[in-house]
Amino acid sequence: MNSPAQTIPLLEVRNLSKHFGAVRALNDFSMVVRPGEVVALAGDNGAGKTTLIKAISGVFQPTGGEILLRGQPVTFATPHEAREKGIETIYQDLALADNLSIGANIFLGREPMRKAFGFLPVLDRKAMAVAAKKTMGRLDFHVSRLDAPVSNFSGGQRQAVAIGRAVYWDAQILIMDEPTAALGVPEQRKVISLIHQLKAQGRGVIFISHNLQDIFAVSDRIVVLRRGVQAGERKISETNHDEVVKLMVGG
Numbered sequence: 201m202n203s204p205a206q207t208i209p210l211l212e213v214r215n216l217s218k219h220f221g222a223v224r225a226l227n228d229f230s231m232v233v234r235p236g237e238v239v240a241l242a243g244d245n246g247a248g249k250t251t252l253i254k255a256i257s258g259v260f261q262p263t264g265g266e267i268l269l270r271g272q273p274v275t276f277a278t279p280h281e282a283r284e285k286g287i288e289t290i291y292q293d294l295a296l297a298d299n300l301s302i303g304a305n306i307f308l309g310r311e312p313m314r315k316a317f318g319f320l321p322v323l324d325r326k327a328m329a330v331a332a333k334k335t336m337g338r339l340d341f342h343v344s345r346l347d348a349p350v351s352n353f354s355g356g357q358r359q360a361v362a363i364g365r366a367v368y369w370d371a372q373i374l375i376m377d378e379p380t381a382a383l384g385v386p387e388q389r390k391v392i393s394l395i396h397q398l399k400a401q402g403r404g405v406i407f408i409s410h411n412l413q414d415i416f417a418v419s420d421r422i423v424v425l426r427r428g429v430q431a432g433e434r435k436i437s438e439t440n441h442d443e444v445v446k447l448m449v450g451g
């Protein structure tokens with residue numbers, strides 16, 4: 201078996217830049233994410249984290265540089281194109297429809313249809329429920345009522361639904377923006393354990409967080425952004441909180 205260092209990265213960002221007029225939000229930034237690897241992206245407010253993930257996920261067109269998926273250069277005109285290629289970004293708002301079930305959320309905008317009376321196209325609710333059960337089971341996620349509206353669920357459970365949706369559609373790279381922010385400690389642990397599962401399934405995760413404890417609990421490597429440039433990259437096993445904070449603030 202190849203060691204992670206020998207495998208082709210799932211995602212590589214080479215010298216990526218994004219300028220907004222005179223503002224260099226991202227400048228000549230490079231990083232890789234290998235299969236089964238969690239890479240934390242850290243940086244102070246305004247460091248360029250959101251700009252980077254939006255450039256990777258097709259929201260912004262980069263001003264310069266390259267994005268490679270499994271070694272092949274790609275460009276994404278829209279977030280939809282990035283998603284089709286297996287890059288799923290989970291923003292803090294989770295983009296869930298609160299009044300709908302887990303199954304309906306998994307299939308939001310991509311609903312499976314069946315033919316009633318042999319010709320009438322109707323929503324295939326059964327297929328949605330079966331997929332929801334299977335997908336959430338794979339994530340070792342259990343709630344008493346899978347058909348309840350997701351507004352009934354806790355923050356951690358809702359995060360799990362957003363992750364479940366990405367997993368169902370076979371995202372190979374999950375970009376998670378502050379997934380543990382605004383959660384209580386037990387819920388944070390659940391989300392961390394979900395990320396461990398994504399890793400065990402060979403997916404790549406970019407984990408954005410201000411919480412160093414969470415970063416150290418789940419990541420293999422950390423990449424620090426400062427004022428749009430890469431301020432440092434460390435293996436988690438070879439660094440500590442103090443060093444990361446120094447990289448973030450500079451000086």
Ligand SMILES: Nc1ncnc2c1ncn2[C@@H]1O[C@H](COP(=O)(O)OP(=O)(O)OP(=O)(O)O)[C@@H](O)[C@H]1O
Binds near residue numbers: 220224244245250252
């Ligand atoms: N659409 C835009 N137009 C102009 N400047 C922008 C735009 N988006 C971001 N910026 C600027 O780019 C820089 C990086 O912002 P970005 O939102 O990427 O930082 P961040 O690291 O995500 O910060 P935070 O942790 O506060 O979300 C900031 O100086 C910001 O003001």
